[in-house]
Amino acid sequence: MTSADLRTRNQVRLLRAVHDADAPLTRADAARRLGIGRNTAGALVAELERARLLHEVPAETSGRGRPTTLLVPHPDGPLAFAVDFREDAWTLASVALGGAITELEGGEHDRTPRAFADIRAAIERHASGRLAVVGFATSGPIRDGRRLHISHLAWEDVELDDLIGADWPTTAVDNDARLAGLAEARRGALRGMGTAMHFHIDFDIGGTLLLGGDAQRGAHNIAGEFGHMPLTGSALRCMCGVLGCWSLDVGANALMRRFGGEPGYGTGRELAQEVLRRAEDGDPEAGAAVDANAAALGRGLGALANALDPEAISLSGLGVDLIRLRREVIEDHCAEGLMAFRRDEPPRIVSGTVGAAGPLTGAAEIAWDAILTEAWVRARR
Amino acid sequence: MTSADLRTRNQVRLLRAVHDADAPLTRADAARRLGIGRNTAGALVAELERARLLHEVPAETSGRGRPTTLLVPHPDGPLAFAVDFREDAWTLASVALGGAITELEGGEHDRTPRAFADIRAAIERHASGRLAVVGFATSGPIRDGRRLHISHLAWEDVELDDLIGADWPTTAVDNDARLAGLAEARRGALRGMGTAMHFHIDFDIGGTLLLGGDAQRGAHNIAGEFGHMPLTGSALRCMCGVLGCWSLDVGANALMRRFGGEPGYGTGRELAQEVLRRAEDGDPEAGAAVDANAAALGRGLGALANALDPEAISLSGLGVDLIRLRREVIEDHCAEGLMAFRRDEPPRIVSGTVGAAGPLTGAAEIAWDAILTEAWVRARR
DNA sequence: CATTTTTTGTTCAAGTCGTGAACAAAAAAC
DNA sequence: GTTTTTTGTTCACGACTTGAACAAAAAATG
Numbered sequence: 045m046t047s048a049d050l051r052t053r054n055q056v057r058l059l060r061a062v063h064d065a066d067a068p069l070t071r072a073d074a075a076r077r078l079g080i081g082r083n084t085a086g087a088l089v090a091e092l093e094r095a096r097l098l099h100e101v102p103a104e105t106s107g108r109g110r111p112t113t114l115l116v117p118h119p120d121g122p123l124a125f126a127v128d129f130r131e132d133a134w135t136l137a138s139v140a141l142g143g144a145i146t147e148l149e150g151g152e153h154d155r156t157p158r159a160f161a162d163i164r165a166a167i168e169r170h171a172s173g174r175l176a177v178v179g180f181a182t183s184g185p186i187r188d189g190r191r192l193h194i195s196h197l198a199w200e201d202v203e204l205d206d207l208i209g210a211d212w213p214t215t216a217v218d219n220d221a222r223l224a225g226l227a228e229a230r231r232g233a234l235r236g237m238g239t240a241m242h243f244h245i246d247f248d249i250g251g252t253l254l255l256g257g258d259a260q261r262g263a264h265n266i267a268g269e270f271g272h273m274p275l276t277g278s279a280l281r282c283m284c285g286v287l288g289c290w291s292l293d294v295g296a297n298a299l300m301r302r303f304g305g306e307p308g309y310g311t312g313r314e315l316a317q318e319v320l321r322r323a324e325d326g327d328p329e330a331g332a333a334v335d336a337n338a339a340a341l342g343r344g345l346g347a348l349a350n351a352l353d354p355e356a357i358s359l360s361g362l363g364v365d366l367i368r369l370r371r372e373v374i375e376d377h378c379a380e381g382l383m384a385f386r387r388d389e390p391p392r393i394v395s396g397t398v399g400a401a402g403p404l405t406g407a408a409e410i411a412w413d414a415i416l417t418e419a420w421v422r423a424r425r
Numbered sequence: 426m427t428s429a430d431l432r433t434r435n436q437v438r439l440l441r442a443v444h445d446a447d448a449p450l451t452r453a454d455a456a457r458r459l460g461i462g463r464n465t466a467g468a469l470v471a472e473l474e475r476a477r478l479l480h481e482v483p484a485e486t487s488g489r490g491r492p493t494t495l496l497v498p499h500p501d502g503p504l505a506f507a508v509d510f511r512e513d514a515w516t517l518a519s520v521a522l523g524g525a526i527t528e529l530e531g532g533e534h535d536r537t538p539r540a541f542a543d544i545r546a547a548i549e550r551h552a553s554g555r556l557a558v559v560g561f562a563t564s565g566p567i568r569d570g571r572r573l574h575i576s577h578l579a580w581e582d583v584e585l586d587d588l589i590g591a592d593w594p595t596t597a598v599d600n601d602a603r604l605a606g607l608a609e610a611r612r613g614a615l616r617g618m619g620t621a622m623h624f625h626i627d628f629d630i631g632g633t634l635l636l637g638g639d640a641q642r643g644a645h646n647i648a649g650e651f652g653h654m655p656l657t658g659s660a661l662r663c664m665c666g667v668l669g670c671w672s673l674d675v676g677a678n679a680l681m682r683r684f685g686g687e688p689g690y691g692t693g694r695e696l697a698q699e700v701l702r703r704a705e706d707g708d709p710e711a712g713a714a715v716d717a718n719a720a721a722l723g724r725g726l727g728a729l730a731n732a733l734d735p736e737a738i739s740l741s742g743l744g745v746d747l748i749r750l751r752r753e754v755i756e757d758h759c760a761e762g763l764m765a766f767r768r769d770e771p772p773r774i775v776s777g778t779v780g781a782a783g784p785l786t787g788a789a790e791i792a793w794d795a796i797l798t799e800a801w802v803r804a805r806r
Numbered sequence: 807c808a809t810t811t812t813t814t815g816t817t818c819a820a821g822t823c824g825t826g827a828a829c830a831a832a833a834a835a836c
Numbered sequence: 837g838t839t840t841t842t843t844g845t846t847c848a849c850g851a852c853t854t855g856a857a858c859a860a861a862a863a864a865t866g
């Protein structure tokens with residue numbers, strides 16, 4: 045590492061600070077935050093402005109002192125696109141430095157890999173020279189970052205390379221639940237935490253362990269199937285091939301099974317919503333089902349907290365409803381699952397604040413992660 | 426970060442390379458490994474020699490070319506001490522740069538916190554000006570790095586600060602199972618892996634998740650109680666206060682329960698060894714017990730692999746015996762617990778290679794981690 | 807045995823970088 | 837109108853890594 049690399053490194057740190065801040069940073073602020081002199085900050089920013097990575101606009105003054113400038117994305121700067129590919133629809137958005145999301149287009153799809161062609165066409169419709177990296181969120185595990193297993197679309201071992209081909213822009217792909225967790229860690233309820241977890245509860249449970257603001261991927265990029273641990277003593281066989289998965293007792297599938305629906309990825313989401321609504325209105329049968337769901341959720345969270353000791357656990361999807369309707373049930377059963385000596389300091393269980401935009405937001409984050417590197421910035425100068 | 430810090434950073438990287446290498450590095454080797462020029466390496470080493478952090482000795486020549494030097498610990502360089510504090514005994518060792526361990530002293534103790542005074546006296550007997558940091562391995566969770574919970578010594582919430590006082594040398598403390606895992610990750614069976622797990626099986630199971638060669642600690646430094654997740658459907662209540670812990674079915678306590686011993690931390694280790702011996706000799710009852718133990722172990726490992734996707738899982742303690750006697754049982758039940766799509770690529774289950782020296786080795790690693798920092802090296806120059 | 811090849815150590819000029827100090831600039835407070 | 841506070845700018849300085857060129861030391865070659 046030469047002294048020139050030092051410069052690049054500081055520029056990346058500066059850009060990262062701008063990207064991560066929730067309010068625009070002033071130049072003097074940024075200098076303090078990075079622990080560098082105002083002169084150095086000036087030199088860094090000047091170069092970044094010339095590279096069209098950062099733009100300075102006058103900041104409205106506040107308090108005394110010479111007025112400073114706000115560091116904002118350059119109007120001709122790089123953009124990340126983010127794609128949220130769901131089971132029957134997709135969304136394409138553009139994301140500027142700092143994380144501001146502009147939805148560009150969305151569409152439904154026919155559940156065949158052809159959908160990727162539609163998405164690529166949409167990307168091309170909106171792409172300009174400013175497009176730098178596409179972040180892509182999809183459901184299902186993505187083994188080694190290349191092979192898709194989306195069971196409810198009956199995509200088994202679909203090669204990602206075949207789908208996106210060589211003519212796509214630079215792309216960073218990851219799993220939706222994991223990206224939702226990343227979004228909470230970077231811009232939501234888990235911000236600033238060293239150890240945290242996130243779970244998305246839909247038909248079943250997917251999640252991720254978040255360490256220092258990064259989602260863990262595992263050795264084959266398929267970490268996060270927490271729903272497929274036998275945490276609640278179920279005797280049923282899960283669609284994944286294992287006996288007794290936690291997911292059998294938590295999420296829409298568990299509600300459907302109880303109310304006669306066939307577990308699977310069809311219209312069950314409406315049924316689940318209806319059960320929640322009825323429970324909210326006082327229907328005892330629905331209430332019992334929601335109780336059981338919340339209890340199983342809490343029990344599993346307690347077990348996981350013993351092993352991984354998160355500071356907080358955020359939930360999305362049905363988890364938000366369960367917290368709203370049954371916080372106490374979740375927390376009580378979580379406490380029961382906690383080792384006695386931990387019960388005075390249980391993990392905080394919170395609703396995610398990024399909400400349904402989680403996968404899209406997380407996709408934007410991994411795209412910007414690919415941009416905010418020394419290699420990329422060095423090449424841009 | 427000024428250019429002077431760049432120098433320190435490179436010196437730390439150099440020292441780290443020397444420490445991590447399994448064979449002494451030559452100066453030219455080190456330069457290549459760090460990607461720096463021979464001239465820079467020469468300057469770095471000269472300064473480190475002056476700071477008594479590194480010593481150069483002529484390397485026996487091999488192949489052609491001008492002979493080079495071997496980078497070895499300086500004879501007056503800093504030393505780490507490592508302590509392994511077990512339930513009834515302790516060991517004190519001295520560890521040089523590179524990880525070479527010299528056992529200094531050991532002793533038994535009376536299971537009261539007084540043991541710490543003995544250990545401190547031993548440290549003082551052996552300490553010289555070269556002692557830099559003491560790494561300390563103890564059983565039981567250490568909440569926030571300060572409060573000990575060693576249930577089988579009936580130490581509940583013992584304040585570590587009271588025990589080691591202000592007059593101890595700089596100390597890095599951590600849990601023994603976690604340090605055993607760290608030892609495997611740094612110098613054993615898990616070396617070089619991005620995601621791996623280690624479990625120590627004694628009376629029950631303790632373990633750690635290893636990411637990029639580092640053991641995860643959690644938000645309150647009490648991560649790793651994987652044994653207290655309900656992975657095997659037990660209906661018993663565990664000593665920890667939770668129903669159905671994995672540890673109830675794996676380890677010496679499970680064997681003792683089966684053979685009439687009272688679960689607890691007494692003499693059960695001999696009983697467990699006897700059961701293993703009898704199983705090895707073909708005793709059917711003992712064999713069945715060992716089978717059950719191995720099956721429960723494998724089932725839990727499969728579940729954890731779904732969630733955390735380790736490349737390999739290493740075992741220590743009884744786990745080594747279980748692998749030796751029942752590898753197939755473990756692997757079969759692990760596969761049953763794995764989601765179907767992962768079964769063609771299961772985590773490798775291996776015996777740890779550091780063995781009983783795990784906690785001591787891990788303690789040495791965290792001590793050297795505290796030395797091999799930019800702040801420490803800068804202060805030393 | 808002399809020469810060539812290979813590898814490593816050493817020296818030196820060149821190019822960068824961040825710093826700290828001093829000063830200028832611009833606003834608010836007095 | 838003056839003082840105080842905060843920020844921007846300039847510049848000399850010290851420190852670092854690099855790359856090239858050359859020296860040194862061993863093995864290989866003939």
